[in-house]
Amino acid sequence: MLTVEKTIRWLNLFGQKVEEKKVYLSELDQAIGDGDHGTNMARGTAAMKTVLEQKAYDTVQDVLKTAGMALLSKIGGASGPLYGSAFIGMAKQAGEGAADVSAILEAGLEGIRKRGNAEAGDKTMVDVWLPAVDAVKNKELSRERIDEWVKATEPMKAKKGRASYLGERSIGHMDPGAVSSGLLFESMIEEGVLDE
Amino acid sequence: MSDYGVLLVSHVPQIVEGLSILLREVAPDVAITAAGGTDDGGVGTSFDKIQTAVLKNAGESLLAFYDLGSSKMNLDMVAELSDKKIEIFDTAFIEGAYTATALLQAKVPYHEILKQLEPLKVK
Ligand SMILES: Nc1ncnc2c1ncn2[C@@H]1O[C@H](COP(=O)(O)OP(=O)(O)OP(=O)(O)O)[C@@H](O)[C@H]1O
Ligand SMILES: [Mg+2]
Numbered sequence: 334m335l336t337v338e339k340t341i342r343w344l345n346l347f348g349q350k351v352e353e354k355k356v357y358l359s360e361l362d363q364a365i366g367d368g369d370h371g372t373n374m375a376r377g378t379a380a381m382k383t384v385l386e387q388k389a390y391d392t393v394q395d396v397l398k399t400a401g402m403a404l405l406s407k408i409g410g411a412s413g414p415l416y417g418s419a420f421i422g423m424a425k426q427a428g429e430g431a432a433d434v435s436a437i438l439e440a441g442l443e444g445i446r447k448r449g450n451a452e453a454g455d456k457t458m459v460d461v462w463l464p465a466v467d468a469v470k471n472k473e474l475s476r477e478r479i480d481e482w483v484k485a486t487e488p489m490k491a492k493k494g495r496a497s498y499l500g501e502r503s504i505g506h507m508d509p510g511a512v513s514s515g516l517l518f519e520s521m522i523e524e525g526v527l528d529e
Numbered sequence: 530m531s532d533y534g535v536l537l538v539s540h541v542p543q544i545v546e547g548l549s550i551l552l553r554e555v556a557p558d559v560a561i562t563a564a565g566g567t568d569d570g571g572v573g574t575s576f577d578k579i580q581t582a583v584l585k586n587a588g589e590s591l592l593a594f595y596d597l598g599s600s601k602m603n604l605d606m607v608a609e610l611s612d613k614k615i616e617i618f619d620t621a622f623i624e625g626a627y628t629a630t631a632l633l634q635a636k637v638p639y640h641e642i643l644k645q646l647e648p649l650k651v652k
Contacts, residue, residue, distance in 0.1 A: 367572065405606065409573040411599035414606045417576070448602050494598060 335431045339526055340396045341385050346520040348378030351513060361509040365496035369410060370509035377408030377416065393431040397424035411449070411494050412510055415458065418444035434526060435470045442466050449493060456489035456496060456503060458510035465518045474527060476519060483507060483515040533639065534560035534588020535630050536615065538579055538595040538604055539622070542566040548626060555627070556634035560587035574600045579607045583615065590614040592633075592642075594626040598652070620649035 351358070351374045359371030381403040390396045397420050405417025422444025426437045442462045451457040461482045468474040484507065491503035494510070521527060535552065537545045545563035552561055562585045564578035574595075583591065593608070593615050595601050601617060608615040618625050625646055632642045 369571075369573065373573070406576045407568075409567045409575055411602060413576060414599070414602035417606065448605065497598075 334529065335393045335427065335434055335437065335526060337390050337393055337396055339524060340393050341390070343520055343524040343526050344378075344385065344396070344400055345382060346524055347517050348382050350516040350520060351375050351378045354512070354516065358509050358513055361507055361512060364506040365491065365499055365503045366509065367495055370412065370513065373408045373410045373412055374513050377404045377413065380404075380407035392427070394424045394427040397421075397427055397437075412458070412513070414448055415445050415510070418448040419462075420444075422447075435466070438462075438466045438469055451493045454489060455492040456486050456508045456511075457491075457493050458508070458514040460486050460489070460508065461511045461514040461518065465514075469527060472527070474518065474522060476522060479515045479518050483511050486511045532589055533633055534562065534586040534591045535626060535633070536579075536582055536586060536591045536593040536604075537561065537563040537565075537626060538574060538582075538593065538600045539563075539565045540572050540574055540596055540600065542570060544596065548623060551623070552626060552630040556630040559630050559633045561630065562586040574603045576603050576606060579603055580611070583607060583611055583613055586613075588613075591616070592629045593617045594620065594622055594629070596622050601652075618646055618650075619652040620646055621651045625649045 355371035355375045358374060359368050362368050362370035381400045384399050384403045401417050401420025401424060404420060405413055408416060419441040423437045423441040426440035445459060445462060451459040453460060453463050464482050465474060468478060486508040487506060488504060490501060491497045496503040537548055539545045542565035545565035549561055549563055562582040564582040567573040568575045568577060591613055593604055595604055604617050628645055628649060629642055632645060
């Protein structure tokens with residue numbers, strides 16, 4: 334169940350992890366993209382942290398919406414509109430009730446898919462979101478499984494985003510957006526968002 | 530104040546600056562605004578810059594052209610949140626923008642412009 338406090342702690346932990354892994358995320362993007370995913374994400378989560386500290390929030394919806402707008406306008410790149418759409422989608426769903434985390438995450442995935450039109454196996458963040466949303470539904474999300482989904486993007490050939498211009502050459506590297514999304518779900522477990 | 534305007538979005542400021550020069554030469558009366566690069570002038574696209582370019586454009590209805598995939602995602606988001614009508618074209622960037630702008634200058638009707646853009650679709 335999401336509360337205002339828990340949501341903020343979750344998002345701040347995500348931001349902290351992104352900051353710690355900033356260089357690594359950009360290195361991954363260097364291999365199959367333009368090498369900016371870490372700096373993009375860190376800029377976005379830093380802006381998110383600032384707005385979350387700026388005022389008191391009454392609802393989970395408000396927290397997610399504000400976070401989404403910060404990510405949308407400050408990440409840039411492809412992941413700005415993608416994370417932005419995810420959070421704005423989650424915010425809308427949270428307005429229907431903050432207890433159902435599974436439904437909220439599903440709305441986030443829907444936002445990403447609507448924005449980027451990626452399918453499973455296209456070597457994008459969707460390859461983590463899709464199984465993660467499913468696992469949350471079945472109460473079986475774990476760190477190990479998240480790691481598996483992230484690693485599973487390595488042998489994939491990219492069909493979306495900048496990496497898709499590389500064709501076969503995109504094989505053999507993990508997708509940076511999948512890695513950053515892994516951090517988001519890991520933070521969820523660590524902050525007890527999925528506890529009853 | 531015109532009905533239609535042209536909106537250009539690219540990953541690099543100089544790309545849209547250059548393209549604007551090309552377009553203004555043939556279409557001095559068409560409203561053209563552009564968003565290139567990230568907020569700090571780096572390579573990428575910016576939701577905020579695109580939103581500003583939409584507001585600055587004198588056109589009420591915009592024909593938008595872009596370079597790579599993520600420009601389109603940012604454009605889509607701006608289009609959804611904007612009061613203006615923004616039509617995004619998946620055409621070759623330069624050829625599409627040039628065709629649309631030159632035809633707007635020549636006062637060719639919108640539906641005719643759409644028809645001429647159709648074969649330029651590449652993405
Ligand atoms: N269409 C898409 N659907 C889902 N995820 C996508 C899509 N396109 C890209 N991604 C994700 O975005 C990540 C890249 O994000 P990044 O911040 O590096 O943007 P970028 O590709 O450099 O954008 P830009 O082209 O604007 O510079 C990829 O690793 C992938 O997970
Ligand atoms: Mg990148």
